[in-house]
Amino acid sequence: MRQSNLFTKIAKDFPKEEVSINAQLLLRAGFVDKLMSGIYSYLPLGFLVLKKIEEIIRQEMAAIGGQEVFLPALHPKANWQLTGRWDCEEMLKVKNREGKDFGLGWTHEEIITPLVRQFVSSYKDLPIYVYQIQDKFRDELRSKSGLLRGVEFRMKDLYSFHRDEKDLDGYYEKVKSAYFNIFRRCGLAEKTYLTFASGGTFAEYSHEFQTETLAGEDTIYFCPKCRLGVNKEIIEKEKFACPQCGNKELEIKKTIEVGNIFKLKNKYSKPFHLTFKDEKGEEKEVSMGCYGIGLGRLMGTIVEIHHDDKGLIWPREVAPLNIHLISLPGGEKQAERIYQDLLAWGMTVLYDDRLDKSAGEKFAEADLIGLPLRLVVSQRTLEKDCLEVKKRTEQKVELIKIKDIKKCLN
């Protein structure tokens, strides 16, 4: 991608009304645009990050047998009345010209459960694992955290359907591992903790994945021995001790909830009569689990964790492009050749071919945009048959021979 073609531009100043670091940096670097509080547009660089996150999630969902679907955002009122959630205050509602009511989905149990019911009659039809990556809506009044809390937000929601709780329990553990893979690949491994959360009346505890950052709106009690958290709602129940080892020396941490997993059991299979016949012909209720990750929130969290005073620092797997190639005076021709080579080798490149920007401006923008590897070609480097290589995570600048360029790409 030639930077001279990229229609977005770097903003000179931090947007003043934004208090959150993720929104400040993403807006300034042209990754997103704010349409309203809690509602953002993804611009080309931001959209590429979103696609990278989606790809990681798809791979990890496929690895645990997830089948991808896409469910509507507009939901019939009747489905939500059946579960008693039509009047939840987070539901945005729509009335059409004929006075018919629709809800804008903020979750999809009310849709997926009757859908799956069409295909389940026997124990042989189970288990089923279905997920989607889809935009949800929530009547959210305090949206001051950039991408961390949205009115319109992209979610991955996975639903699992089992013949009994034992089968649900086994799959639940698989999802836990898949979630840790996702957060690891997004660069959040070190700061993301499995956290015990309240599971309502249907499972003693559900689990959240909480990432430590001062930008977090949540608080957890953290057991350093088990690397486990307990959320605020249930720490009293646990008498301020780690539910796993009993340790009472817990640390208080500010966190963001980047994922959550619940055992729903028969909470939705009951009202929707989602049942199956077992080997003996007895009719039983399906046991369900649900598992969510907010993609915008995940992107915002990555930014909160990976930035410095110069800008964004994208972890390798979620970087919008692999390389920022900068051409400086005298290096234009060679830079063009290197750009073509890099593309031919399958790299994705933001190529700063602009002639009206100074070296200082180009470097500052590269730091702000935060691609993992910066390559610079100028008259000075070419005099030594070299280009300059710098990783965004390091201060060190190296000169390497142009013929050795492949070595620095790993």
Add this chain to the structure above:
Amino acid sequence: MRQSNLFTKIAKDFPKEEVSINAQLLLRAGFVDKLMSGIYSYLPLGFLVLKKIEEIIRQEMAAIGGQEVFLPALHPKANWQLTGRWDCEEMLKVKNREGKDFGLGWTHEEIITPLVRQFVSSYKDLPIYVYQIQDKFRDELRSKSGLLRGVEFRMKDLYSFHRDEKDLDGYYEKVKSAYFNIFRRCGLAEKTYLTFASGGTFAEYSHEFQTETLAGEDTIYFCPKCRLGVNKEIIEKEKFACPQCGNKELEIKKTIEVGNIFKLKNKYSKPFHLTFKDEKGEEKEVSMGCYGIGLGRLMGTIVEIHHDDKGLIWPREVAPLNIHLISLPGGEKQAERIYQDLLAWGMTVLYDDRLDKSAGEKFAEADLIGLPLRLVVSQRTLEKDCLEVKKRTEQKVELIKIKDIKKCLN
């Protein structure tokens, strides 16, 4: 993909309340599910088709310089009031808890124009080509045509921004070619015609891409010499003659509008003050174009054109998977091996490994699902070291040697 794992199942009967062929076939084959009139869920096979169509569109948009973004569905009332479109009857509206009004976007001029304005000041910032693939909403009362007319529907919308009409005209022709590429790759080349349509007050004519089918809700007057259409709205203006060659012997055809392209000129740049300074420092309004394709409608149209009395017949590039591999008694082991080989060669395969279905059932389902190539492995074929090969578009069934399997994959 193992068919024994696929959670959807083939419906025995055609859904009675559906009158359109695309909905009948897609529902019966488990590609989509109908949540409400005009609102469908995409199930695993249908979602794969959608992704194939998206991929074709992305490639063709990239080829004409399109930069991909993703804009919100919830829009602020003020933007739509500014253009006088807030009270359009197709707009679904939402009020939040605090009484704030939002519209659900059915198009995005009101969002993209002020967004692009942030990045345009000089003629050097133009042209700009921005597109998205995003779900739109429309208060549509007569949704009886399956995927052809949706209340919630996925669109590709491209917007172009130019310094003058000449530049817009040039890009408009490029988009025309890109659109024909898209429709060709979707298997609609022979039946899709460029059609003159009314362009409002801003361009004499806009253009639609109309695909001939009896399921169509539109009517065009078709000039067989030019292979051009004129739509009903403007045929009187043209005195029932081809606007290109003057031919008066026009054919009347039933069609579906699969795409449309408009020269908006300053219609939206004026209210949003989207201007630029030219070389002389004079401030001028940006000339805009907009270009739409409905993805669900396109998928429905492909079905209307490509099916027979046995089921769906997917054109190669939009088929959800390349191959339907069927194992019959005695062929299970060899089928498993072939399945692994096909995957290793990069093919996508629906592998009918089910043990509780008869050959007749498996063949009928394969015809209904409509993948391009059917391979059958059974004791009978293995006696000759062969498998059976049949194209969905042909009646002919061939036996080919297993060692020659690669030959039939092109």
